[in-house]
Amino acid sequence: MNRFEGKVAIVTGAGAGIGRATALRLASEGALVAVFDISQEGADETVRLIDQIGGRAAPFAADVSEKRSVEGSVRAVVDRLGIPFCLVNCAGILKITPALEMSVEDFDAVIGVNLRGAFLMSTAVARHLVAASQPGRIVNVSSIHATISLRDSAGYAASKGGIEALTFTLAADWAEYGITVNAVRPGATWSALTTPMYTPEVLSALESRIPLGSVAQAEQVASAIAYLASEEASYSTGAVLAVDGGYTVNGDLPGNEYSSM
Numbered sequence: 001m002n003r004f005e006g007k008v009a010i011v012t013g014a015g016a017g018i019g020r021a022t023a024l025r026l027a028s029e030g031a032l033v034a035v036f037d038i039s040q041e042g043a044d045e046t047v048r049l050i051d052q053i054g055g056r057a058a059p060f061a062a063d064v065s066e067k068r069s070v071e072g073s074v075r076a077v078v079d080r081l082g083i084p085f086c087l088v089n090c091a092g093i094l095k096i097t098p099a100l101e102m103s104v105e106d107f108d109a110v111i112g113v114n115l116r117g118a119f120l121m122s123t124a125v126a127r128h129l130v131a132a133s134q135p136g137r138i139v140n141v142s143s144i145h146a147t148i149s150l151r152d153s154a155g156y157a158a159s160k161g162g163i164e165a166l167t168f169t170l171a172a173d174w175a176e177y178g179i180t181v182n183a184v185r186p187g188a189t190w191s192a193l194t195t196p197m198y199t200p201e202v203l204s205a206l207e208s209r210i211p212l213g214s215v216a217q218a219e220q221v222a223s224a225i226a227y228l229a230s231e232e233a234s235y236s237t238g239a240v241l242a243v244d245g246g247y248t249v250n251g252d253l254p255g256n257e258y259s260s261m
Contacts, residue, residue, distance in 0.1 A: 002030035003231065004026055004029045004030045004031035004085075004086070004230070006032075007030070007032070007086065008077065008086075009031040009085065010033075010036060010125065011026065011036060011088045011090060012036040012064050012089055012117065012121055013064075013089075015035070015041070015042020015043050016042055016193075017189075017193055017218055018141060019090035020042075020046045020049070021217075021221065022226070023035050023057065024049060024050060025219070026088075027056065027057055032081055032082075033056070034058055034060055035050075035059045036060050036062045037059075039061070040061040043060060044059050060073045060077065064089075064091045064118075064121055065112035065113045070117075070120040071124050083129060084136070085134070086136065086138075086229045087121060087125045087136070087137070088138075088140075088225055089117065089140045089141060091113055091118075092114045092141065092159075092193070094153060095109070097153075106155065111155055111158065111159050114155075114162075115159040115163060122138050122140075130179075135178030137179070137182075137230075139184065139225050140166065140184075141184055141221075142163045142167070142184065143156075143160040144187045144244050146160040146161045167183040172238065175237055180237040181238065182237060182238070184221060184225055184240070185243065186244060187216065187242075187243065187244025188206045188210065188216065189215060190215055190217055209250055210247050211246030211249070212246055214245065215245075216245060220243065221243050224241050
C-alpha cells in the first residue's frame with residue numbers, strides 16, 4: 001500500500017517514540033519524510049532506519065517552540081523537498097513535578113514544545129498550502145490526559161487539552177482551504193519518554209485497567225496517525241481518535257498512573 005507516494009510529510013519529534021514510528025510508517029507507504037527533531041542525532045538515526053526499509057527521508061534539526069527555527073526549517077523543506085501535504089505534530093516533553101513546586105520556566109517549557117510548537121508548525125505549513133491552493137492534512141498528537149488527570153503534570157495536561165482545542169479551531173478555520181486537522185489521543189504507550197516511568201508496579205496497574213490488556217506499541221499509534229493523514233480520512237476534520245486500548249471507556253479510572261504522549 002502506497003497511500004503517500006509522491007507526497008512530502010513533516011513529522012516533528014521524529015527522533016524517537018511515536019514520532020519515529022510515524023515517520024517510518026509514512027515512509028513505508030511512499031512518503032518523502034522530513035524528519036524534524038531537536039536532536040540532530042535522533043533525526044539522523046530515524047533517517048538511517050528509513051533508508052534501511054527503502055524509504056526516503058531528510059533530517060532537520062528544529063526547535064518547534066521557536067518561531068524562527070520553525071519558519072526556517074519549514075522553508076528549507078519547501079525549497080528542498082516541496083510543499084508538504086501532511087504535518088504530524090508529535091514533538092512533546094513531560095515534566096513530572098507537583099504544581100506547587102513546578103517553576104514557571106518548566107511550565108512554559110512544556111507548553112512551548114507541546115502546544116506552541118503545534119501552533120507554530122501548523123501555521124507555517126498551512127501558509128504554504130494556502131498560497132499554493134493545495135489541500136493538506138494536519139494530525140496532532142494529544143493524550144488521554146487531555147481529559148483524565150495525570151498527577152504532578154499540570155503543564156503536560158494543560159498542553160494536551162490545548163492541543164485538542166487547537167485541533168477543533170483550526171479544523172473549522174481551515175476547512176475552506178481543504179486542510180483537515182485531526183488528532184489522535186494515545187493512552188499508555190511504550191516510548192523513550194515513558195519507559196523509565198513504567199515500573200513493574202505501574203505497568204501492572206495500567207494493564208489491569210486497559211480492556212485490551214496491554215500498553216500500546218508506538219507503531220499502533222502510528223497506524224492511526226497514518227489513517228488520519230491519508231485520503232481515506234478525507235471527510236474527517238476536527239476529530240479526535242482515541243488509541244488507548246479502551247482505557248477511557250473503563251468505568252473505574254484512577255487517573256494517577258503515568259501514561260504516554
